[in-house]
Amino acid sequence: MKIIRYSDSSGVIRHAAQQPNGTALVIAGDIYGSYRVTEEVAAVAQLLAPIQPTSILCIGLNYRKHAAESGVAAPQRPVLFVKGNNALQHPGAPIQLPRHMRSDEVDYECELAVVIGRPCKNVSRERALDYVLGYTCCNDVSARDWQIRLGGGQWCRGKFFDTFAPLGPCLVTTDEIQNPNALGIKTVLNGQTMQDWNTNDMIFDVPALIEFLSGSTTLLPGTVILTGTPHGVGMAQKPPRWLQPGDVVTIEIEGIGALTNPVVEEPV
Numbered sequence: 001m002k003i004i005r006y007s008d009s010s011g012v013i014r015h016a017a018q019q020p021n022g023t024a025l026v027i028a029g030d031i032y033g034s035y036r037v038t039e040e041v042a043a044v045a046q047l048l049a050p051i052q053p054t055s056i057l058c059i060g061l062n063y064r065k066h067a068a069e070s071g072v073a074a075p076q077r078p079v080l081f082v083k084g085n086n087a088l089q090h091p092g093a094p095i096q097l098p099r100h101m102r103s104d105e106v107d108y109e110c111e112l113a114v115v116i117g118r119p120c121k122n123v124s125r126e127r128a129l130d131y132v133l134g135y136t137c138c139n140d141v142s143a144r145d146w147q148i149r150l151g152g153g154q155w156c157r158g159k160f161f162d163t164f165a166p167l168g169p170c171l172v173t174t175d176e177i178q179n180p181n182a183l184g185i186k187t188v189l190n191g192q193t194m195q196d197w198n199t200n201d202m203i204f205d206v207p208a209l210i211e212f213l214s215g216s217t218t219l220l221p222g223t224v225i226l227t228g229t230p231h232g233v234g235m236a237q238k239p240p241r242w243l244q245p246g247d248v249v250t251i252e253i254e255g256i257g258a259l260t261n262p263v264v265e266e267p268v
Contacts, residue, residue, distance in 0.1 A: 002170040002257075003031060003134070005051060006044040015050075016042035018170060031171075032117055032133065032221040048090045050136050050171035051115055054222035056083040057213055058140060060155065062228025063201045069236040078204045078212050081155045083140075083165050083226075091168035091259055095141055096266040097243060098161050103143035106243040109229035110187040110195050110251040112180060113138040114206055115171060116223040120214045128210035131219070134173040135180055137251045137259040139166045139187075140226050141243075144235050166251075166261045167224070177255050180206045184254040185230060190247055194237075197230035 002018040016024035017037045024042040029035030031051075060079040061067045067074050089095065097106050117133025140159070147158025177183070181202060187195040204212070209225055234241040243249070247263040 001037075001173045001176065003027065003050060003173065004042075004044070004170045005048045006042060007046045007048060008043045009045045013048065014042065016044070046090070047092065047169060049088055049167040050169070051167075051222055051224070053085055053088060053167075053224040054220045056085065056087065056165055056224045056226065058083055058159065058226040059204070059209060059228045062203050063197070063230045064203055065197070065201060065231035066229055066233070067203070069231045069233075074203050078209055080213070081159060083156075084160050086162050087160060087165035089163040089166040089261065091166070092261065093166070094163065094262050094264040095139070095166065095243065095249065096161075096163045096264055097245065098143060099266040099268045101146075101161075103145050103158075103161075104242065105144040105235070105240070107142045107144050107234040108187050108189065108194070108243060108249050109140035109142060109233055110185050110253070111138045111140045111226045111229050112183065112185060112199055112253055113167060114180065114210070114225040114227060116210075116219045116221060116225070118221055119218055120210070121218045122216065123210055123214045125207035125211040128207035129174065131210065132174050132206075133221070134171040135177050135253075135256060136167055136171050137169070137253045137256055138224070138226050139249060139251050139259065139261065140229060141165070162266075165226075166259055168259045169257050172256050183256075184252075186252045187232065188250040188252065189241070194234070194241070195230050195232035197232070199227070201230060202228060
């Protein structure tokens with residue numbers, strides 16, 4: 001099932017199930033618990049990120065070729081950083097280039113996002129996918145200057161800005177994606193393909209990440225896990241290709257769809 005989240009003309013936020021004919025049917029109940037698809041056609045005024053995350057956990061350097069283009073050895077354990085929920089952005093809404101805390105080195109990163117569906121702690125890799133509600137696309141937008149040179153040795157400052165986690169366009173449940181590590185993934189910038197690879201290049205696959213992140217830690221329903229990006233990021237281009245006002249970035253993942261966001265300057 002492909003689940004969208006939307007607001008109607010009255011501002012009420014609901015979930016709905018996309019249909020083959022392009023419409024969507026309203027979902028009644030809790031997508032993390034008991035729910036059903038009704039016969040009511042969704043009146044979508046604005047498409048929203050498919051969930052409101054309880055937390056956003058991010059994995060760096062998790063594709064072999066991306067680690068190589070970054071000039072670092074493959075990590076021995078998953079590299080964890082976090083984004084705040086302030087970073088969430090909706091499909092079609094703008095990525096804002098920071099101007100108050102200025103960055104001129106903002107980069108794109110296509111990523112498969114995993115959404116946890118029920119509480120899990122100390123989960124083995126063999127059972128890890130049983131705790132997944134579904135998958136969606138994410139752009140792990142990154143201010144490389146703040147990430148690498150200005151952030152005091154931590155990545156979070158360069159990853160934490162408002163609008164730096166576009167998510168969508170829909171959440172695809174696990175019955176439609178049984179193997180998350182066999183999906184084509186790409187970034188298209190202004191019509192030009194910049195990243196084009198496959199999730200089978202992950203150093204730590206999705207079950208391994210859930211096992212690692214749930215160790216002595218409860219992952220709540222709505223936890224979003226960003227699983228890393230393949231090679232081809234703007235930082236690695238020669239010369240580097242940083243996002244500019246007027247750009248349009250699309251993240252595409254096989255079986256999920258396309259997440260598109262324009263790029264603008266932060267209002268100051």
